[in-house]
Amino acid sequence: MSNLENTQAQMRKGVLEFCILSIIGKGEVYPSDIIAKMKEAKLMVVEGTLYPLLTRLKNQGLLAYTWKESTSGPPRKYYKLTPIGEQFTTELHSTWQELVDAVNQTTSNNPNHE
Amino acid sequence: MNKTVTVNIGGMVFHIEEQAYDQLRKYLEAIRGYFTTSDGRDEIIQDIESRIAEMFSERIGTSRQVVTSADVEYMINTMGKPEQVAGADEEKEQAEHRTWNSTESRGYRKLYRDPDDKVIGGVCSGLSHYVGMDPIWLRLIFAGAFFIWGSGLLLYILLLIIIPKAKTTSEKLEMKGQAVNIDNIKRTIEEEVEDIKNRISGKPGARRGGRSAVANFFEAIGAIIVAAIKFFVGFIGVIMAIVLIAVLFALFMVLLGMTGVIGDASLPIFLTHSFLDAWQMNMMTLALALVVGIPALVLLYRIVRSIFKITSESKIFNYTCGVLWGLGIIIATFIGFQIAREFRVSDTNRVTIPIAQPTSDTIHLAMLNPYDDKDDVYYNGDWKIMSDGWSINSSEDTARIEEVELDVQRADGDKYELVRITTSRGPNRKEAELNARGVIYELQQMDNVLKFSRDYILPKDVHFRAQKIRLILKVPVGKSVFLGENTEDIIYDIKNTTNTWDNDMVGHTWTMTNRGLECANCNFETNSSKSNDDEVKVRVNGEDVNIKVNSDTINWDNKDVKIKIDGEGIIIDAKDKK
Incomplete structure (x- = not known):
């Protein structure tokens, strides 16, 4: 049981970064939007995970943010991809396609295994 | 009715219940512990705080004014435990592991007094948490030691002063040797709530019993071994402390003897009745007790603190000791001058x-x-x-x-x-x-x-x-x-x-x-005929020597050697030694 959970967590972790970059790539968003979408897709169990990831991606130069006034409460950080981030995401996308193909191929050849 | 505090979270003002505030603070501190400055720690915390503020304002809405423990628990569930928050970062896995371990080791036991399980001041129960012993035995030891010239009482009062009380949840966890993480804080709070519920409904001791039942046999053995090692290391310090207590005690007795309260120490009585007035003696006794006793007490305090790794500083204790010591010096000086005055003329x-x-x-x-x-x-x-x-x-x-x-x-x-x-x-x-x-x-x-x-x-x-x-x-x-x-x-x-x-x-x-x-x-050997004032008799190496100085000669006369120095020269006449 815990082995399964662990593997699932590892799998989610792997695609988390790609998914976040993809969400941001569709247009300027602020963290709560990202969380909403991730939760919708059941990719994220807890919200806290997002913030360290965003900070790291920003520090790597893949993301940039701007402060925007909000109607309720203090100003919010809105994230968007930098040119490097866009290129990075495109490359991840093709890697993902290859990965999906590879996984499909291997799992269909060995139907006994999950 | 609960006390509230006002906090600024992510630029918004909240009224938060004290207990909830404590939880929130511990939570943020725990998260902070997983990151380093190079990770952009401050930024991460800031972002998380902003989100927390958003969550709280959503939950409170307009009907409520105060953030409660339930809100904080909801927030923690949504945001995830500190280890989950940090765990997301794959690259950080190694570092995270280290931090996790260090957080674990930060959960070593600290000595506090236990206010939840106390007879007098929670000293024995606090010690029992520290050494991993049932408090009843320590209580019996202390009660027994009371009959050894009241030393148990003396030690108890000393420990009561030195050991701080476990006030916050994290201190209570440190006291019991549990790592300060959200899980444990939550569990402790839940236990406490359960305990209160039980007390209200009249079910006693459910909390303590539940905890010991959970304890794994081998874990218990391990804990005992660790406690034994710690106890042994502390043992040397304890012996030093005991020696110091004995010295203090002896000093105390001598001072009592000096004032004539007990005993018949001859020198003190001599001092009392022959050297000083009664009140001078009392003042001197007091001064001596302060000047010698206070540093001994401070030393003892330091040793006990270092044995039990107590980090909190008692400012009142330090300040009081300083003032009392100074007072002792002043009194001693004053009495000293008074005595000096008594010796002024002859x-x-x-x-x-x-x-x-x-x-x-x-x-x-x-x-x-x-x-x-x-x-x-x-x-x-x-x-x-x-x-x-x-x-x-x-x-x-x-x-x-x-x-x-x-x-x-x-x-x-x-x-x-x-x-x-x-x-x-x-x-x-x-x-x-x-x-x-x-x-x-x-x-x-x-x-x-x-x-x-x-x-x-x-x-x-x-x-x-x-x-x-x-x-x-x-x-x-x-x-x-x-x-x-x-x-x-x-x-x-x-x-x-x-x-x-x-x-x-x-x-x-x-x-x-x-x-x-x-x-x-x-x-x-009669020298009286020569009644000469220039002659001196000295002892050299234990033998008498006569040295006679005239206007033109010097005579050195010993039983073995005679030396004569005059205008004609030096004559040395050595007799045979047998």
Whole structure:
């Protein structure tokens, strides 16, 4: 049981970064939007995970943010991809396609295994 | 009804219940612990705080005003546990692992008093958490130690002062040796809530029982071993602490003895009744207790703190100790000046002691209280005689002091006379003279024998002010004096025609002549014919040497060597040594 959970967590972790970059790539968003979408897709169990990831991606130069006034409460950080981030995401996308193909191929050849 | 605090979270103001605030603070601290500055820690925390603020304002809405524990718990569930928050970052996995471990090790046990399980101040239950022992045994030990001169009570009070009380949830966790993470905080809070519920519904002790049932057997064994090792390491420190306590205790007893409350320590009684007024003595006792006791107490405090790794500093304790120590110094200085004043001037009291004229031509001098032995400390009947010329009687509150000198001089008339000159110090001449008069000197005469005491008695009501007695026996010309056994203890620089040393004069009969005392049946090398003031007699390597300095010659005369230096040269005449 815990082995399964662990593997699932590892799998989610792997695609988390790609998914976040993809969400941001569709247009300027602020963290709560990202969380909403991730939760919708059941990719994220807890919200806290997002913030360290965003900070790291920003520090790597893949993301940039701007402060925007909000109607309720203090100003919010809105994230968007930098040119490097866009290129990075495109490359991840093709890697993902290859990965999906590879996984499909291997799992269909060995139907006994999950 | 709960107390609230106002906090600024992500730029928004919230009223938050104290307990909830504590949870929130611990949560953010725990998260902070997983990141380093290079990870952009401050930014991450800031972002998380912004989100928390958003969440709280959503949950509170407009109907409520206060953030409660439930809100914080909801937030923690949504945001994830600190390890989950940090765990998302794959690259950080290694580092995260390290931080996790260090957080675990940060959860080592700390010594606190347990306010939840206390009989008096929670000292025993706190200690029991620390050493992993049931508090009942520690309580029994302390209760038992109470009967050993109350040392249990003393130690308990000391520990009560030194060990801080576990006030916050994290302190309670540290006390029990659990890592301070959100899980444990939550569990503790839940246990507490459960406990309160049980207490209300009348179910006792559910909390404690549940915890021990959960404990795994091997885990328990491991904990015992760890506790034993810690206990052993602390053992050395504990021994040091015990030694210090013993020293403090001894000091305490000595001080009690000094004030005469208990015991009969002879020196303190001597001080009490002979040196100082009663109130001066009390002040001095207090000053000494403070000046010596306070540093000892502070040292003890430091040792106990380092044994139990107590980091919190008691400012009140430090401040109080500093002030008390300073006070001790001030009192001691003040009393010191007062005593110094008592020794300012000197005066003498001169009395003629009536003595019966001896039937023969010779008066015999002897000692009233000869020593049995020549060791440093003597016991002579009731008198406890101490070295350095001090002897103190502890049973009668009087002191005997060996400051007595005897001189023999020529009498003007034809009768033996004895004069006693007592010198003393005092704040003024009148007081000094009174002090001199206060001492008692014992003297016995039996026919031709005069027995002198080697010391004088300082009665209880007379203070010691460096009194000295000088006795002068006046011998008429033609009459003799015999210096009996042990009289060398009191005779001092008696002038005689042969310049014989005091010690050599003992055991001989000396006759007073117009020139001074002469020994009739002695075999001294007589230099009297040369009555020359330039001649000195010195002792070199334990042998007497005569050095004579004239206007043109120098003579060096020893029993082995004679040296003569004059205008013609140097003559050295060495005799054969056998």
